[in-house]
Each structure stands twice: as structure tokens, then as C-alpha cells.
Amino acid sequence: MNNLNKVNFFKMGSLEPMKLNGNISINSDDTKIKSFKETVGELMSQINEVTNKPQIVANEAMQGRADIHEVMAAIAQSELTVQAATTITGKILQTYEKIMQIQI
Secondary structure, three states: HHHHHHHOEEOOOOOOEEEEOOOOOOOOOOOOOOOHHHHHHHHHHHHHHHHHHHHHHHHOOOOOOOHHHHHHHHHHHHHHHHHHHHHHHHHHHHHHHHHHHHOO
């Protein structure tokens, strides 16, 4: 499973991050600060990878190397990724529109 940039989710009453796998995040462990363009480009390539995974796993299932449960999990992950990307894109556009309405 690919490790997209890690999101730090914290447990109640604790400062330890919970471990999540295969999710999308804008947080980075790198010490170098990335530009918005680089971050979006990386996220888009990761989204593309996640959305192509169901087809790859389905082909493996037809060859007997994967289970139907793995296919269904890949499809669900892909659907959630597309929903999240759509929501984030909408919020970014709303924010941009609000910024453009600010009069100087």
C-alpha cells in the first residue's frame, strides 16, 4: 500500500499520532517547505495512483493473485479519495472566490 504524506490525527487525551495508511494529506515530514504548486502536483499524482489501484487489483484477482476483498477495499478507497479531492477542490475554489471579493 502506498504511503501518501502522513496526516497527524491525535488520540483523545494523548499527543501520540494515530497511524493511518494510504490516506491523502498535505502535511510533510520533509524539512524543506514545498510550494503550493509542488504540493498540489504531488497530491494529484497520489490521487491518480489511488484511483488506478482498483483496476490493477482486479487484474491480479482475475489471475488468482488477489482476493475479491482486496478489490472491494481498493474500490472503496478510490471512491473516498475522489470524494475527498472533490470536497477539497470545492473549498479551495470557495476560498479563492472570497479572496477575490475582498476590496482593497
